[in-house]
Amino acid sequence: MPNEVRDRVIAIIAEQAVLDVADVKPEATLEDLGIDSLGLVESIFAIEEAFDISVPFNANEPEQNAAFDISTVGSIIAAVEQLVVEQKA
């Protein structure tokens, strides 16, 4: 299950960044991948649709958003895994 979440999140981010999934590494930041604020909001929407979850994210306070850490691809995967557990329990 966790691997499935990881693969799907990476696929969503890769599509947004127009990159091959193999080029989206967990340590990469969205900035590294060339994803801007609009791309981020679109990725979060795609994640919500893919996992049928609600992501608590306000574009006005991305740094303060403890509930959904967007600092790297890895942190996003971890946050999505957490939300899937919480919201699908």
Added chain:
Amino acid sequence: MKRVVITGAGTVNALAQDVAGTFAAFREGRSGIGELDIRDVERLSIRIGGQVKGWDPEAHFNRQQIVLFDRFTQFTLIAAKQAILQSGLNFDGHLGYEAGVVLGTAGGGVNTWDENYRAVYEEGKNRVHPFVVPKLMNNAAASHISMEFNLRGPSFTVATACASSNHAMGLAFQMIRGGSAKAIVTGGSESMLCFGGIKAWEGLRVMSKDACRPFSANRNGMVQGEGAAIFVFEDYEHAKARGADILAEVVGFAMTSDAADIVMPSKQGAARAIAGALKDAGLAGDQVGYINAHGTGTAANDKTECAAVADVFGHHADKLMISSTKSMHGHCIGGTGAVELLACILALREGVIAPTIGYEEPDPECALDVVPNVAREAKVDVVLSNAFAFGGLNAVLALRRI
């Protein structure tokens, strides 16, 4: 070139359903933002707004009118009636041919779209009311004003998202200045506080769930409002000849395009519009006492706007006052510049600067005098009103005390 003055004002917004009540709320620093009372609100994650409460169409209009008037048109007509009454103008004779209507709205009859999509998609109906199209069209409000008051000159509606009203009023100003009309009924209106309207905004993730706190370090987004404000712009000589009470003079206008990003604002685009309005008015920066900010309460707008003001005004940026009344009436989208022009008139006419309420924490990126929380008495001679729209379209008006 003709000089242009404002001789009438009217409004319906979350703070009040007239100008006097809106001025009182500005003086008190009162918020009109509260829990939304709309269908399916429980399916929204954003549940607050600057909603016009206690609105009773039947108190103003008959049944035949209500079936033709979307909520944005209703607000517009009542505000226009107040403005034209105050101006004392009668357009029944020859003046009607030299007067027009220029309005701004971003979405037009959004409630009408919402209700009728519901009917056909959710309720599965195969028939809608015959007047859906004339009710929802963006120019419906402008056309109904022209019919109600016999305005037979240049009349149209502009849609530039959150700058719609400022673009409309700027064009009205230019038309009178250039001599193509004696008077223009102008301003703007918006009413998109319905399920579909809010749901669309939720998607962008720029909305606050609790309050609009422009320029405050802990701001977390915009809050939508609704309403209209309508003004009578008139040729100064015409107004003077008939002894009209002049509320303010419109002295400059500029518009620019960022040509950069569909949602993110640009400091350069905003600064060029502000500087352009000053140049158009023949004013020096240090003559400006107050700026009604676009001030949406988003992270991006407020810091960009403050940086643009600092760029244009240099040291004088620290002396002028700048406030966002969106903290009180919410962001009225295509109508917002018009509602905010009321704060400019209050500043010029009565020497009262409307505050930025909800201000809690200074933000080093917004280090200007934002008139936090409490209205201030100050004599100002020149004011600006900023509007910076999604799509990078900027429109700034300059007004002077008369």
